[in-house]
Amino acid sequence: MAEDLVAISGLSLTLRMWPTARLLKLYRVTHRWQWPILIGLPFMALALSYAVYILQRHYVELKTKDRALQESEIKFRSLVEHSLAGVYLIQDGLFRYVNPRFCEFFGYNSPEEIIDRKGPLDLTRSSDWPVVEENPGRRQEGEVESVNYVLKAVKANGEVFDIEVYGAKTLFKGRPAVIGMLLDIAEKKRLEEQLRQSQKLESIGLLAGGIAHDFNNILMAITGYASLLNMKLKDGALRNHVDQILKASDRAANLTHGLLAFSRRQLLQPxxxxxxxxxxxxxxxxxxxxxxxxxxxxxxxxxxxxxxxxxxxxxxxxxxxxxxxxxxxxxxxxxxxxxxxxxxxxxxxxxxxxxxxxxxxxxxxxxxxxxxxxxxxxxxxxxxxxxxxxxxxxxxxxxxxxxxxxxxxxxxxxxxxxxxxxxxxxxxxVTGSKPVDISHVSEFPISGGTETILLAEDEDNVRETIKEALEEYGYTVFVARDGEEAMTLLDEKSCEFDLMILDVVMPKEGGKEVYEKARGLGFRGEVIFISGYTINTIQNFILEEGINVLTKPFRPVTLVRKVREVLDSSEKER
Structure with missing residues (x-):
């Protein structure tokens, strides 16, 4: 309470000392008619103080906004100056601004060599001038908001390179202008060309592989019948003619092997x-x-x-x-x-x-x-x-x-x-597997046998030549035109077959499916796969160790030799 009284006393003293108090006293003595003005003076002082306060606050706000504007300008200038893209501004056919990256693209040392001195046509190959002349005008006049195009640009040393241009309309010093950026797309073009080349080779490979596969079956029939004819001919002159047919077939086979290698459809045994x-x-x-x-x-x-x-x-x-x-x-x-x-x-x-x-x-x-x-x-x-x-x-x-x-x-x-x-x-x-010594062994001698063989091949001519050749060497052969017929024979006689010869790709069921189902039925004999090419779904299976493969076209005697080799190897293992 005492503290409050002291405070009130102090306030009263202040009011008495304030000029208004003295003016009021003067008014009472001499100027009684001016009292409304004198009473309003404190309110005028208060209003003036408030106005000063508002002006100070507005000044602070302006300073804050100005500082933010400066920071924003510095930030965006830094972004433009250090951009990986070339940034430019064009007005009246001349560059009014370019960033350092723009100069780097075109081989100039500084923006001053370009600004107010050069225009877009000076940095573009003449064949692309129509594009350059058309687009900035369309943007500057407001016909379009923005454009994007690719053209051939020219460096300071005359070197030509590809750029991609992006541009939009803007204002510069109160007048229409064009602002944009450009990218050096040499690396992009190189990667696109690599992709196109790869896709082209893949397409050619698919076509080549398909042709080679069909051609191999035709060659297989020619080679097969010529080989059978050669075995039975006694006349030397006629045998010579057949030999020429076989040599021509071998050359054609090498051609198809090349096509299959290109298309990546060769059977590999790595x-x-x-x-x-x-x-x-x-x-x-x-x-x-x-x-x-x-x-x-x-x-x-x-x-x-x-x-x-x-x-x-x-x-x-x-x-x-x-x-x-x-x-x-x-x-x-x-x-x-x-x-x-x-x-x-x-x-x-x-x-x-x-x-x-x-x-x-x-x-x-x-x-x-x-x-x-x-x-x-x-x-x-x-x-x-x-x-x-x-x-x-x-x-x-x-x-x-x-x-x-x-x-x-x-x-x-x-x-x-x-x-x-x-x-x-x-x-x-590289592989982590231990290297093996791969040596070339001499060809297995041609000899026959009395074993029973299941042959599954969908091409009639190929099937008949193989069957005849095997029977010529004493084997008993059962034939199937597709995987389904092969399974029927296996159901009936699986225990009788010593060996299966299966075409990899056949209607209804392929060689892989037949082989796996035969194992399920108890077949424990050997298998030889024959094919013009393999496909991804069976490739890993065929490359398993111990799987025997012959690639078409081959001579019947080659198959006969392989049959004897596989059967004899199986006997030794037992």
Whole structure:
């Protein structure tokens, strides 16, 4: 209470000392008629104080907004200045602003070399001028809000490159203008071209594989009947004619094998093996095909195994080596190298299709020959594409290489420069399996037997030639036109069959299904699969160890030899 009284007393003293109090006293003595004005003075002072307060607050708000505007300008200027895209502003046909990235794209040192000096036409190839002249005008006049197009741009040094342009209308100094950004799409175009090339090769591969499969069945009939005829002919002249038919059939078979390799439909029987060992074992053959005027160098540094079909990899090596030889008609140097490769994260990120587990072994075959122009290099893996003269090549050598490597889950890179040479680098994934020694065994002698065989083949001519050849050598043969007929025979006589010969692809049920159901019925004999090609759904099954495969077309005697080999091997195991 005492504190409140002190406070009130102080307030009273203040009021008495305030000018208004003195003015009121004066008013009472001399100016009684001016009292309303004097009473209003405190309210005027209060209003003035409030006005000052409002002005101060407004000033603070303006300063805050100005600071935010400056920060926003700095932020967006930083975004533009450090953008990965080229940013520009055009007005009256000239660039009024460009960012550093824009200058970098076009090979200029600073924006000052472009701003107010150059326009879009100065930085565009003449063939694209109509596009450039049309679009900025349409945007600036408000006909369209924004545009997007691709054109050929020209750098300061005259180099032409591809850019993608995005633009929209805006205002600059109160007048219409065009603002936009552009991207260097060289990398994008390169990736798109790679994708198109890959898709084209895949499409060609599907077509080639289908043709080769059908053609193989036709060749199988020709080869089969010619072989049977040859076995029965006594006349030397007639036998010679038949031999010529068989030789022509063999050449045609090699052609279809090349198509199947390109389409990745070859039947493979891979084993873990060292790349270098394959080359060492194959070196004598290679040296026979390389002339003396070509220096031949082998440098092998691989220490880890790869999972490959040795015969197919030998085909890759011989195809690439003979290609290199043909490119050095005046002599030169051929180098075959092997070494191990581990790709870094940046490479794997750019090439997502590369196997990221483990490492790779690289087979490099390089020459100092003619080299290739880019337009030739673009087509080298296409079937029947060749730069050799008529009669000097089928055009299947490199397409075969491409198919074999892809089927082995590898990839191939080509480096070539016209007049300087070419290098083919084949990459195959390493395997953790222990290498095996793959040696070429001599052919099993031709002999017959008395065993009972089930033959399932949907092509009539092929089925008849195989049946006749087997019966010629003493075997008892039951035939089926499809998988369903084969199962009927197995239900009736499964215990009687010593061997089954099954076509991989047949109507109703394929060879795989027949084999699996036969095992379920108690069949414990051997099986030989025959096919023009395999398909993904059965490929892994066929590659199991101990599974026997013959690829069409083959001569009947080849099958007879294989039958005897398989049956005798089975007897030894028992």
């Amino acid at each position: 084993q873990p093996v060292y790349f270098g060992k394959i080359i060492r074992d194959f070196e004598k053959i290679l040296r026979r095909v390389i002339p003396e005027n070509i220096e031949f160098v082998i440098d092998l540094k691989d220490k880890r195994a790869v999972m490959v079909d040795q015969g197919q990899i030998e085909q890759v090596i011989i195809n690439l080596a003979t290609n290199a030889r043909d490119a050095m008609s005046e002599g030169g140097k051929l180098i075959i190298e092997t070494f191990e490769v581990a790709f870094d994260d940046a490479y794997l990120e750019r090439h997502s299709w590369v196997n990221k587990g483990g490492g790779f072994v690289c087979l490099s075959i390089s020459d100092t020959g003619d080299g290739m122009a880019p337009d030739v290099k673009e087509h080298i893996f296409e079937p029947f594409f060749t730069t050799k003269g008529v009669g000097k090549g089928t055009g299947l050598g490199l397409s075969t290489v491409y198919g074999i490597i892809k089927q082995h889950n590898g990839f191939i890179h080509v480096y070539s420069e016209k007049g300087k040479g070419t290098a083919f680098k084949v990459y195959l994934p």
